[in-house]
Amino acid sequence: MFSVNSGNGICEVRIERGLPVRINDKWMTIGNEDKSWHIHLNLENVTTAKFVIETRQTGMNGYSIR
DSSP: OEEEEOSSOEEEEOOOTTOOEEEETTEEEESOTTSSOOEEEETTTOOOOOEEEEEOTTSOEEEEEO
């Protein structure tokens, strides 16, 4: 899962294999711009990114970048 917290809202996306990630100047685009959703991140404003491992209620591990 990929989570983006803007301070006013949180976007959570379940990443799929082959999901395109592109960087152009200061912008990172995650997803296909011609599909139903995509995320633009201004890399100059990203302050932290961390990899999180957590145990789900099912006992399985969940992995995410937040």
